[in-house]
Amino acid sequence: MAAAKKTPTSKKKPPRATVRTYRHGLGDCHLVTLYGARKARFQIMIDCGVILGTPDAGAVMTEVMDDILAATGGSIDLLVATHEHWDHVSGFAQAAESFAKLKVGAVWMGWTEDPKDADAIKLRRERDSALALLQAAAARMQVDGGGEPGLLSSVLDFFGAAARITTASALELVRAKVARPRYCDPKDAPVALADFRARIYTLGPPRDIRMLKKTLPSASAPETYGMALAAAERSVGQALSDPEQQPFSNSVRIPNRVAQSTPFFQQRYWNDDDWRRIDVAWMDDASELALALDSMTNNTSLVLAIDLADAGVLLFAADAQVGNWLSWDDCKWRVNGKQVTGPDLLARTVYYKVGHHGSHNATLRAEGLERMKALDVAVIPVDHAMALKKKWGDIPLDTLVTALDRATTQRGYVLRTDQEPSATATRRGARSTRLHVEVDI
Ligand SMILES: [Zn+2]
Secondary structure, eight states: OOOOOOOHHHHSOOOSEEEEEEOSSSSOEEEEEEEOGGGOEEEEEEEEOOOTTOTTHHHHHHHHHHHHHHHHTTEEEEEEOOOSOHHHHHHHHHTHHHHTTOEEEEEEEEGGGOTTOHHHHHHHHHHHHHHHHHHHHHHHTTTTTTSOTTHHHHHHHHTTOTTHHHHHHHHHHHHTTSSSOEEEOTTSOOEEEGGGTEEEEEEESOSOHHHHHOOSOOSSSOSSSTTHHHHHHHHHHHHHHOGGGSSSOGGGOOOHHHHHTSHHHHHHTSSTTGGGOOOHHHHHHHHHHHHHHHHHHHHTOOEEEEEOGGGOEEEEOTTOOHHHHHHGGGOEEEETTEEEEHHHHHHTEEEEEOGGGGOTTSSOTTTTGGGOTTOOEEEEOOOHHHHHHTTOTTSSOHHHHHHHHHHHTTTOEEEETTSOOOHHHHHTTOEEOSSEEEEEO
């Protein structure tokens, strides 16, 4: 009998890891499985959240959490919460009942979440006072109880600030899973998982506060992808000037000319107390403050590089902004007598979880993607339709998607969670269901 002809798949080495990314909406939730000898598995869950305003969010996130329970047998080795934003942590609270059933070996967060770290305490204080300012400003809009009851919350929704109390409580649920969470610092030695021939490095958040506060590309030499800043400015500008894009629905908005002829507003606004008026200038300042607050929180993202040695590096960039990326240049560790640097890890990156849903200021060009010479797969957790609804029409940024396509075209592919995998991606091994996409490394 002739020897059976070898199929191409029989030549393939078994995968070292599988990354499952959920397609539940605009937000992040990943399940990484590392494979060891004798069917050993090390399972890492990274984030679990969906953007505020997602319909039926509780049911959506419960389905995701239940799928994690089913895929892991109800127990994971490591849970990572990258940063305190609703679209990364909401599920821990929204699917609390299912999350309570999940056994967790270890919890990792960025050093910025460490309740005992002096720099982290200072940063939180700054953030809280900025938030208090926004809340006070929003409260002023309620005009001494004369406004609609929903007004305050709609303003804070727009600012992404209303959920802060709940993002904090969602993080508490994560923290409570273990006696001592680890607060990761780029200075920490990488964590070796010998049985899985893996090492996990912390790239960010940066310890350098200047880098932590650098969220935007430099104006003179932008580090990110084409027309980025102009696009961002345009969308913010539109949101402020276009009456259709105001934070309040028409039902709660009172046009100036109507207010001027209403005794209630006449008494309170167009008089000696004129300073209390809240006008477009106030909107500008508050929006700017809110955006800065949001970008700063994104920049506290815990960025992990999972080094699978000869199989390459999996890079989970969370929502890291410009300064977080730039700081990786200075990361270095001593491993087995050899130096490993941030740029080394980028050069060996084969899988990239695209930063901040493919936004304009979260994937660097020269210091980022162009260094990923070995890149095979890029996964963008995004929901463009929801982004449009949120007036974030620029995610994912076209020029970035084009650059990712180009970088992966030889052997790999780009996956967007809001689209079915392309024929090429499917041929090259991408899998998808209604609930998730999956990639073997
Ligand atoms: Zn996000």
